[in-house]
Amino acid sequence: MSNEQEIIKEGKYIYGIIRNSAPLNYGPIGMGKRADVVYSISFNGISAIVSNSPVIIYEARRVNMITHEKVLEEVMKQFTVLPVRFSTISEHNDDAGILRILEKDYKKFDEMLTKMDGKKELGLKVLAHEAPIYESILEKYDEIRLLKAKLMNLPVDKTHYQRMKIGEMVAEALKKETSNYKNLILDALSPLSDDMKLNDNYGEMMILNSAFLIKNSAEPLFDKVVNDLDEKYGKFMTFKYVGTLPPYNFVNLVINTKGV
DSSP states (O other): OOHHHHHSOEEEEEEEEEEOOSOOEEESOOSTTTTOOEEEEEETTEEEEEEEEESOOOOOOHHHHHHHHHHHHHHHTTSOEEEBOTTOEESOSSHHHHHHHHHHTHHHHHHHHHHHTTEEEEEEEEEEOHHHHHHHHHHHOHHHHHHHHHHTTSOGGGSHHHHHHHHHHHHHHHHHHHHHHHHHHHHHHGGGOSEEEEOOOOSTTEEEEEEEEEEGGGHHHHHHHHHHHHHHHTTTEEEEEEEEEOOTTTOOBOOOOTTO
């Protein structure tokens, strides 16, 4: 046996936890280049979705993240799933190690599955269209429009500070406008959701970067309201709406695989 084979142990990669007893087999869609079979290991009505894997730390590269997510999305077609943190691997190369985890954390899994039952995560990013937003600011803010008009025919070198002042005023107005739009959107969508998380915006033109936890039964109405908002404000912003995601923003499931 080579040193490499001695060092790299075999274990079980854990993708998520579901409420189910019957054996499941999702085929060879597992993590890494080997594409191991993804299947379920059950204990008392709760199952872990796993595949064989070397005991390594998978890099958070796009290809790995997508594989992890695709497994969860496949499971979500039938079940409410608790997504487990990326690159969680049991160092036991048999089902017994996973069964011990399920038994040890059974109460926690049971409570979280009950809380998430019949719910899904929907993601919404809203980005402002630069030109129409700036045009609306000039129409709405008389002081900015008049000052800009006053400086149009004056030499640039003699109006440097005034132009800087206009820039500051526009930036402040943009901040105010995007905040107003954000509040209008949240006021329309928040009552339809069980929970909501606001993530950090990136770039000054991003109005909203959010996740909503909603009941499956509320999804058609939620979709309609997003579409209505898009129709109403589409001139000024783009709505990037992503439906049916594993509830990453509402479940932070860290499993201790050591000592079991």
